[in-house]
Amino acid sequence: MATLGAQKKHKVTVVGSGNWGTTMSKLVAENVKANPQLFEETVQMWVYEEEVTIPKDSRHYDAGSELSTKPQKLSELFNKIHENVKYLPNITVPSNVVANPDVVDSCRDSTILIFVLPHQFIPRVCDQLAGKIVPYARAICCTKGIDVSEKGVRLMSEAIGMRLNIYCGALSGANIASEIAQEKYSETTVAYDPPPMDSRAPTPSGSPNASQVDLISPSKPVPGARSARLQALPNDYPALSHANIRKLFHRPYFHVRIVDDVAGVSLGGALKNIIALGAGFVDGLGWGDNAKAAVMRVGILEMVKFGKNYFPDSSKSTTFTEESCGVADVVTSCMGGRNFRCAKMAIERGKTVFEIEQEVLNGQKLQGTSTAYEVNEFLKQQGQEADFPLFTAVYKILEGKAKPEDIPELIEPRT
Amino acid sequence: MATLGAQKKHKVTVVGSGNWGTTMSKLVAENVKANPQLFEETVQMWVYEEEVTIPKDSRHYDAGSELSTKPQKLSELFNKIHENVKYLPNITVPSNVVANPDVVDSCRDSTILIFVLPHQFIPRVCDQLAGKIVPYARAICCTKGIDVSEKGVRLMSEAIGMRLNIYCGALSGANIASEIAQEKYSETTVAYDPPPMDSRAPTPSGSPNASQVDLISPSKPVPGARSARLQALPNDYPALSHANIRKLFHRPYFHVRIVDDVAGVSLGGALKNIIALGAGFVDGLGWGDNAKAAVMRVGILEMVKFGKNYFPDSSKSTTFTEESCGVADVVTSCMGGRNFRCAKMAIERGKTVFEIEQEVLNGQKLQGTSTAYEVNEFLKQQGQEADFPLFTAVYKILEGKAKPEDIPELIEPRT
Numbered sequence: 001m002a003t004l005g006a007q008k009k010h011k012v013t014v015v016g017s018g019n020w021g022t023t024m025s026k027l028v029a030e031n032v033k034a035n036p037q038l039f040e041e042t043v044q045m046w047v048y049e050e051e052v053t054i055p056k057d058s059r060h061y062d063a064g065s066e067l068s069t070k071p072q073k074l075s076e077l078f079n080k081i082h083e084n085v086k087y088l089p090n091i092t093v094p095s096n097v098v099a100n101p102d103v104v105d106s107c108r109d110s111t112i113l114i115f116v117l118p119h120q121f122i123p124r125v126c127d128q129l130a131g132k133i134v135p136y137a138r139a140i141c142c143t144k145g146i147d148v149s150e151k152g153v154r155l156m157s158e159a160i161g162m163r164l165n166i167y168c169g170a171l172s173g174a175n176i177a178s179e180i181a182q183e184k185y186s187e188t189t190v191a192y193d194p195p196p197m198d199s200r201a202p203t204p205s206g207s208p209n210a211s212q213v214d215l216i217s218p219s220k221p222v223p224g225a226r227s228a229r230l231q232a233l234p235n236d237y238p239a240l241s242h243a244n245i246r247k248l249f250h251r252p253y254f255h256v257r258i259v260d261d262v263a264g265v266s267l268g269g270a271l272k273n274i275i276a277l278g279a280g281f282v283d284g285l286g287w288g289d290n291a292k293a294a295v296m297r298v299g300i301l302e303m304v305k306f307g308k309n310y311f312p313d314s315s316k317s318t319t320f321t322e323e324s325c326g327v328a329d330v331v332t333s334c335m336g337g338r339n340f341r342c343a344k345m346a347i348e349r350g351k352t353v354f355e356i357e358q359e360v361l362n363g364q365k366l367q368g369t370s371t372a373y374e375v376n377e378f379l380k381q382q383g384q385e386a387d388f389p390l391f392t393a394v395y396k397i398l399e400g401k402a403k404p405e406d407i408p409e410l411i412e413p414r415t
Numbered sequence: 416m417a418t419l420g421a422q423k424k425h426k427v428t429v430v431g432s433g434n435w436g437t438t439m440s441k442l443v444a445e446n447v448k449a450n451p452q453l454f455e456e457t458v459q460m461w462v463y464e465e466e467v468t469i470p471k472d473s474r475h476y477d478a479g480s481e482l483s484t485k486p487q488k489l490s491e492l493f494n495k496i497h498e499n500v501k502y503l504p505n506i507t508v509p510s511n512v513v514a515n516p517d518v519v520d521s522c523r524d525s526t527i528l529i530f531v532l533p534h535q536f537i538p539r540v541c542d543q544l545a546g547k548i549v550p551y552a553r554a555i556c557c558t559k560g561i562d563v564s565e566k567g568v569r570l571m572s573e574a575i576g577m578r579l580n581i582y583c584g585a586l587s588g589a590n591i592a593s594e595i596a597q598e599k600y601s602e603t604t605v606a607y608d609p610p611p612m613d614s615r616a617p618t619p620s621g622s623p624n625a626s627q628v629d630l631i632s633p634s635k636p637v638p639g640a641r642s643a644r645l646q647a648l649p650n651d652y653p654a655l656s657h658a659n660i661r662k663l664f665h666r667p668y669f670h671v672r673i674v675d676d677v678a679g680v681s682l683g684g685a686l687k688n689i690i691a692l693g694a695g696f697v698d699g700l701g702w703g704d705n706a707k708a709a710v711m712r713v714g715i716l717e718m719v720k721f722g723k724n725y726f727p728d729s730s731k732s733t734t735f736t737e738e739s740c741g742v743a744d745v746v747t748s749c750m751g752g753r754n755f756r757c758a759k760m761a762i763e764r765g766k767t768v769f770e771i772e773q774e775v776l777n778g779q780k781l782q783g784t785s786t787a788y789e790v791n792e793f794l795k796q797q798g799q800e801a802d803f804p805l806f807t808a809v810y811k812i813l814e815g816k817a818k819p820e821d822i823p824e825l826i827e828p829r830t
Contacts, residue, residue, distance in 0.1 A: 173705075174704070174705050174708035174709065174712075175705060176703060176704060176705050179702070179703040179704070179705045179706075180705065184701075184702045184703050184705065184706055185697065185702050185705070185706040185709065185822070185823040186705035186706060186709060187705070187708075187709040187712065252823065252824070253823065255709070255823065255827055282600065286599075287594070287599045287600055288591060288594040288599050289589070289591060289594070289746075289747045289750045289751055290588075290589050290590060290591050290594045290595065290599065290600070290601035290602070290747060291594075291599055291600040291601060292746075292747075292750070293589035293602075293739070293742075293743035293744070293746040293747040293750075294589065294600065294601060294602040294670070294739065294743060296742075296743065296746055297589075297602065297737070297738075297739060297742055297743040297746075300737075300742065301737055321715075321736035321737065321742070322712070322715075322716055322736065323712075324708070324709065324712060327711075327712055327715065327736075327742060328708035328709060328711065328712040329708070331704075331707075331708040331711055331712075331746060332704045332705060332707075332708040335704045335707075335708075335750070336704055407600070408600040408667065408668065408670065409667070412670055
């Protein structure tokens, strides 16, 4: 799409600096340097400030230096050594990434906000940002998970979009952060499909003829901010077309496919964790690869059905069966992901998954357990438990109401 | 479907007695016993006769007994101890399986022939059987692989059907034989969709009104015997409906889904081996699970495209993306299958896959290498190499014309 006449460039902020956030900053920073006509060179990375000490096995550790032995602020240390010693050790991040502990300042004037926060921090951080970002900014949510309440299922991208009144897409795929940080080959799926936007709204840049050239599929419903008017990007910015969004994320080692289906991409990233628990259960029984593959297959079909039933206007079955955010992410999660490993360990040690969480995760929680409970509560309300036999079986096993050995019978279609 | 009035029962022969053939005999034998109204109790198993000695670690070995120390005929030993000590040790097969070294005799009067032979034996064995089986017999091919020649791609089921002039369906799935033999949970896909058959043809049973009740989808083309007239099953046999075919294969530990798509099921079983080689290559480079999942995802899409392009009337994309014979078989093959392991080993040891075949397979050949070559030859003739970048990349790597490191670039869609 035409970017002729564009005088401004997009400023990019990565909101989050954990393992995945730092990896995302690294690859986005490489791309903004490679595309100086589209993006400002500096990438802001919001850091939740904490004191860190350089670990003794770090390449930056020097016993004789005060820098190594004293606790320092994570953001300051990062800006000195261009490495996140705590969450992504031994990976150099390009020096055009600037760590910023002030979330509002880090997002000021940014037109592209990439959210890579733990699930539970999203509402609070969005509330801090609301009203303080440019009104035509666009967000991409890289956080996996969904929020299920009595009212229904809300995607993370919707939660961000509604709180900030901006359009929010999603990125999800078979993406183990540490592998991508090491530039090992990987794929991902980006869902980006902004609805028609109000071009009459005044914009801070004073451009009255805000352009609509970044509209991809005007007939689609509006994820993210259903009730509010979204503001179009002023036309002195390069269009945020699929091609330009791709330039922001695609690397030779990180292959991006762009789709329109935000719901499908988001659901894939959340629901695969339930499947991974199921796969871990049968693997823990020593049932082998056939059984694991069967659980994965049934799980992918339940993902498809979940999307069709509850996001009928947007979710497409091909997103689950053909994209990295679907089948490939299920595969990766069921080969060695954390949910898979903990579920397997639980069966092998004769413990509950919750006991394993406490023993091996240092108080952290698995995404899959909360998603399994939330999804079950929702399915119960809908009277649809029986239509999702694997999701329901995983919930029942977590609850102690079924045994892993029951899985084949529980997921066998009634004939 | 109605089986009222049926006086005869189906006689079942398993043609083959390797690892998978013996496993198939075991599960089919369990099912014929459970369904005495449909099937004769005895299951014939054709054994390619050879002399075997009971291994010293076998539970049947007794140093003091002549039975243990002298070589014996495999069929005779099997019928004594109900175990295939050579190809499926330590698994007891029900005593209603009778090993028979005479292939013609083993199939005499059988209405259901289950082929579980190595690929290369199929033509010869079918030629021995031609004209000596009941003309309305039905076959199910459990052998994976396809035959590619200048004329096109021929499925194993087609090869059997044409040589015997009977209808042949297919069974394929994420099925590691040894796991199924141990009754570990597994799924499979059976494709069974006989075309309209000529009910006027005389049948040996003398039934002039041979029934057509086992026709599933009369509008479908005729796989297996395109040019010849097929004979309908006489109506004194129980119909071979999907429900009854399912009763022959389904076990509590072996879940069967029945589809119409013989081409899709057969292609899945063949093409997955090319994908497994690709997954092995990237895993051998130490690229991790993201990369492996990406190769698998791209491979599944190439399967879908292959079916659509070359079997447009029959093959369905859902067979690959939703059934055990597609996505699940790819998963299992890429987790630990032989093609995967040998390709991985080749890269790790800096050798060719052919050198690894010689070193570790005792002269046996991988299915994936020959399929990769055959498919490439066919794609070249069609001018379609570029449309199947993963299949082509695997071929090129086998040929030494590309490196595993090139895979990401080779499979990246041209934009």
